[in-house]
Amino acid sequence: MSETAAAGLSGVGDLPRQTRRTAQDPPVSGPGPRPGADRGMRVGRRHTTPGVHPYDETTWERRDVVLTGRDGVAYFVERGVEFPDFWSSHASDIVTSRYFRGDPGDPGDPGDPGAAGRERSLRDLVDRVVGAYTAAGRSAGYFAAEQDTLAFEHELTWMLLRQVFSFNSPVWFNVGTSAPQQVASCFILAVDDSLESIMDWYRAETLLFRGGAGVGVNVSRLRSSREPLSSGRPAAGPVSFMRGADATAGAIRTGSATRPAAKMVLLDVDHPDIVDFVACKAREEAKIRVLRDAGFDMGVGGRDLDSVQFQNANNSVRVSDAFMRAVTEDAPFALRTRRDGRTVETVRARELFRAIARAAWECADPGLHYADTIDGWHTCPASGPISASNSCSEYLHLDDSAATLASLNLLRFLRDDGGFDVEGFVAAVELVMLALDVSVSFGELPTPRITQVTRDHRQVGIGYANLGALLMAMGHAYDSPRGRAIAAAVTSLMTAVAYRRSAELAAALGPYEGFARNAAAHRRVVDRHAEASAAVRSVGPTDAAILAAAAGEWERARTLGERHGWRNAHVSLLAPTGTIGLVMDCDTMGIEPDLALVKTKHSATGSVMRIVNRTVPRALRALGYDDAAAGAIVAHVAEHGHVVGAPGLAPEHLAVFDCAMGERSIAPLGHVRMMAAVQPFLSGAISKTVNLPASATEADIEQIFLEGWRLGLKALAVYRDGCKVGQPLSAGTPA
Template structure:
């Protein structure tokens, strides 16, 4: 007896009704202008869309997804046309393959799915929109691919070819290069191998060429290297070194912007780089042990180096250019559903899809805010129904879509990996009056994610009853059921205090049913869920926030009907204020203040305790990087795959901050993490000006006092003839030297002498002159904080590891010297504001202080996923206000892009640098 395919009853529509009648329609002109030149980049008149759709969504639909040449009868011009094209194709395939009990069920599927699309409740990934149902083009429906490459020239050249085919189809691919022998190993015919980094150069050039000729978007790619590969250090520094070149060339007058005419000379820029680390490596970092690098061909140990030094190099390179990210191999494979089919070696370009080599994943995302009513009640039944519809649609797609290679087609159809996810989480939490960085926000997000994945697997089990489990299920039955059980176990760790009973009940009950069905019927899909960046499709659904991201800022830019743009306060803000109990008068006052001042800080009638609800990824009320990591940790145990998200850090963040972020991400059970320190890359700047407000009376009074004090000390205050001084030796990279600081009787520094090795050299002479200038500044009243603020993070050679236990790495001699002076002469509060702390101060906040005995791997394993219980109390992190100052201009329409997950997306035309 067949199990009935639950979830295909009608929920949003009724039998015989037109799903398009659920919204009002209008015709409008789609137009995108180039921000830099004012020229029209795209225009299509008379586009038919629902009246509720924004102009941004209309422009994206028209430019990205309508097929047929502009100005011809074949050109699509209505959302109805696209919805019919996609859904009717899927329904036809489903009937052919036996997915529906009868024609009525097929009609139900089609009506309900069309309703979701036109009401912006859900969206498939981009290839579905511009490929499925289009005559004469390959029916490629997947955005994400994982390739493989072996240690042969044929395999390497085939890698280039496969990437090219995938990029041409508008999708992205990732590959782990660790099977390629290192540059320290010999070739069979004699000589030394080139190593994987050299082949990355060729693949990067290929991707850049295809990017230039492609019309859909940039080539999106990921390259990965295991942490025990002999060439790992060269790999770590590839992009950082190129970034230094870019800055040097930019300073010399070359156009090095993202699309600058001279930017082609910088290599390795078309890929995200990630280091694949194991628990063994992370344990060695905590214990301060050496780490071995093994030959690819023989397995012998070719080099040993301190694990902490290698981790510091990863953090330093990421500080300079945002690459490499880190993927946690042991965690990834602990959650592997089909281990007998081979390990998980790679990922897609944004690190959310992780499964077998030579495989693909088609994605779809749900707009969470559409399921929250005006009273703050989440529509659990509607959400689950949407999950079921999408899983059926995606699985139909797997068996009928075209693939770039036969090998990918074979693996994809055998394991049927799906990637359902969501967008607008940040807006949902704000609308509920919950801070993104809070126990309540994390628990609520974990419950929703648990329901999504649990019901996706439930639907997959019912599909298995009707059309059979995936081909590899029998061989990996134990692994599949083990991982489903792991998901179920973590539900008990969600703090139910913060979750409404109906939501928590669904999160618990669904896994009991799913486990029972999986045991009985098997599973249709080896993976079902992940969290993609949802860049283009998030804008298509008019989401305030993409993927798992918090809001970027409280003020948004909106494209107007008829052209032009305007700024407006995010509409989630008044909804959040209503949830928090503010009356309309207070709401109007607060919204007006935000609109005028571009910040919520200082808004009238706003209670201070509610300020965290409105914290954003950027601005002056910012979420710390720990908050980003904690949210990822809360939902990761309820995802088949991983999470595409960039952990944002301000420009003032240090190498130690990034290193700590990588360690904390591993400890909290993430599968991968990428960081982005604001303004760490050369690019066309997003011109965001800080708010300017008239000074208050108190500020004026304070300024006058400071000026008076400065005036009183405008004359030189000489040091006494006999004075105390401190002298210390230092070494930065290969440069050694001595610094002597002369002090006033009260302990203030009044002069500094810096001597470096190689006397008579230009460097020694410049440092002598520099010492005199700083000394005169100190004696004329320039505060030490001013010098520290100006000179810390200055970068030039020599730079690197130091012999100072308090300052383990310096970006230049000047950076080291003023960090040392700050530690010696500024109090802890002042140094914290400047982002300068000693090693002891930084490790004090770590869960596993490096100077203490670290926990065993068993203890760490038992703590994985525990992020959904109340998190350990982390130290407050003071972060300076920051804005996105280096977002690129869109290469399609010239407008400024914004960060979305690990990518950038254009809010005007939807162009993305990623793979969603």
């Protein structure tokens, strides 16, 4: 790495491509801070060898990437790009088209490190990102010695190369380029009841979308259309201002890529405009159907889709326990003014709840945020309330804050003997948490307020993908006691190690700035996590072993946290992992089961991708089928898209292959039960869709929303198959 790269944080955006380092640094043992050290972390080697670069242990190959739209015409072509031979073509297609930086065809100037030209290899991309992280960590004093710096660099490279984890997309878009070093993908904004604040909201969203982030905002502070302005005229109301924000989002493609902007808008259930908010997207979906039937192009990425509103945001209603109790009791509920809290109207809570369920049945929006449950797990109440989330409802923390995310590929921790690699998982969480905290040190943020709140609380979010595939590969059904026990155990272990690592970082570098005024609340939340872990009932040897490891980690996290505090106010969540899940060659995203064993993905560019589940053969081996029997079942799946009627498949094994849609779909409450199993072990929440068949009723959605509240979820969204004309993912069989 050049001296310029290592000189300081201010030069991170101008880093040259990383030079491979193979110095004979000695291995370092021990996961935590060096005994007696005031600063710096020790970093051990698990996957790499001193003197051998991870690239030198990889077989590389050249590939051509050609992407076509719905019309069959190629819209992206790049030939001769370099990837490891074990990466799928889907993964290399996505990385080449979305994450490689530079103008296609630009060879660069070999004599000028600042003019490197177009990235042509995964090595270029990983070097750019890992080089920036290593330089930032060194400059900020994260490493106890240079050998720890080099171990961090090599271990991080190995894990990214082997698809063990991935940073969120803004890291790949921005880090090490001339663009602002925006590393966070999740932002929560605040908007107050003034035109100046509304304009600041629009501007901040635009800047964040450009950098590849998702944004959430609660618009409940805005006066309703039933309240007067100082002039005496009625206010426009939040739904009107949502139109302007939606149009701006529709004009942005994030990270200079083809991915559309992602945003969340919330409204409190007692806002006088709640009925209009609930119905606004359902009305637009009705327009979409009329326009489609009239011959307009209204599908995913359709050229006429921008003629309707509210298509660039997820909407959610923030409901209180008082409202939910009023629903169950069929009691009245007051809608109140924003300025003085006067009652504008009293409605029947159950009727309003049914209107929410009806709109969700029609168009999948709105979802729900359970406000009192969220508040009960808030680590920093002295710093402010939680009023909103990011665009996908997994990051829930302070207004005007941000979180950088990374997700682990759970299938990489399934051993050949069918057991879960607890030690490897613990080591991975340790390294990723270290890297995420480095992100906070150098990541650029769009406003002084967001910068201050984020630097003072250092929110990060470690999570995972491929849970559905992990359970299938183990031979367990997603909707089963064993499936939920394994998921709970893995999630508990992940957050316990994250908190233990955060306490070690606090010992070496200091706790987050806001810890002192929130210490009691933060310790109470960590205690709740540990108590919830102790209450999980194990149902098999795998989850019992993971839970035992989690118990030890929670004890260490609490002991170290009592002594040193924690470095991060927020450590874990479960993101949707759509793009990065495909980059890691995951069969299932986030906490989701597979949508279908064979599915079709439509992108906003018009491309169509057929995705076939690759976990079925491994699951059949785990269940005891020989090669011939497994081959016949796999052939059946390839032909029909499901396992129903597969020759030789035992009836008791059918549930292992249940998916979110299609034949033998998982019951909607099975999704809710899985979310409830893991929610107590997350700082944030879960980005997940409860999938329902097209035949589901409004009453079914009401039941799901009620059960989500009763089971302690923080947020919940539903999707009824076929409820939207532009459905990105669908069950599909070979053409």
